[in-house]
Amino acid sequence: MKPRTLAAAIAFSLASAGALAASVEERINGQCATCHGPQGQAASPIFPSLAGQNREYLAKQLQDFKAGRRQSETMTPQVADLTDAEITALAAWFSERPAKQHRVADEDLLAVGRYIYRKGNTWSGVPACADCHGADGHGTTTLPRLAGQNSRYLVMQLKEFNQRTRTNDNQAMHLVASRLTEMEAKAVADYLSQMP
Ligand code: HEC
Numbered sequence: 073m074k075p076r077t078l079a080a081a082i083a084f085s086l087a088s089a090g091a092l093a094a095s096v097e098e099r100i101n102g103q104c105a106t107c108h109g110p111q112g113q114a115a116s117p118i119f120p121s122l123a124g125q126n127r128e129y130l131a132k133q134l135q136d137f138k139a140g141r142r143q144s145e146t147m148t149p150q151v152a153d154l155t156d157a158e159i160t161a162l163a164a165w166f167s168e169r170p171a172k173q174h175r176v177a178d179e180d181l182l183a184v185g186r187y188i189y190r191k192g193n194t195w196s197g198v199p200a201c202a203d204c205h206g207a208d209g210h211g212t213t214t215l216p217r218l219a220g221q222n223s224r225y226l227v228m229q230l231k232e233f234n235q236r237t238r239t240n241d242n243q244a245m246h247l248v249a250s251r252l253t254e255m256e257a258k259a260v261a262d263y264l265s266q267m268p
Pocket residue numbers: 099100103104105106107108118119120122125130133134143144145146147150151162216
């Protein structure tokens with residue numbers, strides 16, 4: 073490439089990187105923040121916090137909403153016109169925000185939740201959540217972080233996995249959720265919400 077064309081190419085790619093950053097910032101502030109909070113810490117406990125969530129998991133969920141693999145009346149219209157580059161940038165931005173940590177008052181319920189998280193329930197065949205989501209609840213590149221998530225959102229998702237209304241990749245979690253009692257689901261969700 074001749075120096076002049078190279079300089080033009082660099083100028084062009086810098087301009088398009090700037091345009092991408094601007095469009096992503098507009099999306100976050102004008103769109104996502106309404107429900108997921110300006111820093112990715114959700115405004116209402118029924119919405120998931122995205123702050124500190126794993127980047128690959130976030131990008132995959134956005135792609136799944138867009139392709140209709142994960143069906144959601146709320147999220148489908150939000151992602152309809154997102155480009156792949158915007159999805160990658162949004163996932164990176166939210167993953168870099170600090171995660172939230174909630175307070176839970178009921179110590180007894182917390183102890184039940186901790187037991188389920190670490191050991192499962194061998195009597196009913198619930199596997200230990202920690203086996204897949206990690207001892208610290210931070211997940212892996214493909215597994216979601218659960219630590220600090222809103223308890224109500226977690227309970228709702230467990231219900232959706234059980235009923236298979238969470239439509240993408242639900243095999244592993246359907247088995248888990250179908251064996252949890254309502255009390256165990258609430259206990260483990262509360263326990264997770266206060267994990268750092
Ligand atoms: C009107 C409220 C609303 C807006 C605006 C919104 N979301 Fe959501 N979002 C939700 C709800 C509700 C869910 C849970 C979806 C479900 O399970 O049905 C969700 C789920 C998600 C998830 C999956 C999280 C997880 O832990 O699995 C991601 C990622 C996400 N939203 C990203 C975004 C991005 C990025 C934007 C902006 C472009 C956005 N959302 C705008 C309400 C909203």
